Amino acid sequence: MFMGIIFFFANSISAIILIVKEKGITDYEKIDQINNENKIGVSINNDILIAYYFLIASTIIYAILIIPLIWLIPMTLKTKRLAFNFEKRTGFGIWVLLFGGVFGLISGILLMTNRIENYK
Numbered sequence: 001m002f003m004g005i006i007f008f009f010a011n012s013i014s015a016i017i018l019i020v021k022e023k024g025i026t027d028y029e030k031i032d033q034i035n036n037e038n039k040i041g042v043s044i045n046n047d048i049l050i051a052y053y054f055l056i057a058s059t060i061i062y063a064i065l066i067i068p069l070i071w072l073i074p075m076t077l078k079t080k081r082l083a084f085n086f087e088k089r090t091g092f093g094i095w096v097l098l099f100g101g102v103f104g105l106i107s108g109i110l111l112m113t114n115r116i117e118n119y120k
Contacts, residue, residue: 045086051079055101055103058102071099
């Protein structure tokens, strides 16, 4: 029982640290160019927007349990930011896949397949 609680909190803390510290950007010039174009004309990635909606549903389902909200709310907000600005976040997609709740599998796959060409 005690080991289970320690494992649970260790996973929770590692998920939060990964969300806060992950910086997986590789091609800075191309990303800056796309993000500057997005400021002029709004560009949205519909796949990431779908992942965002799934994470909202998962957050609402897990609202009964208070502790999962510690990592579900920051993951949901980060996913919303990714819908408008491109960043390569494969590691973040894996964490969403593992800790995203009910719809984490779908959201995680959509986040891992995020490409710069999907921003229209």
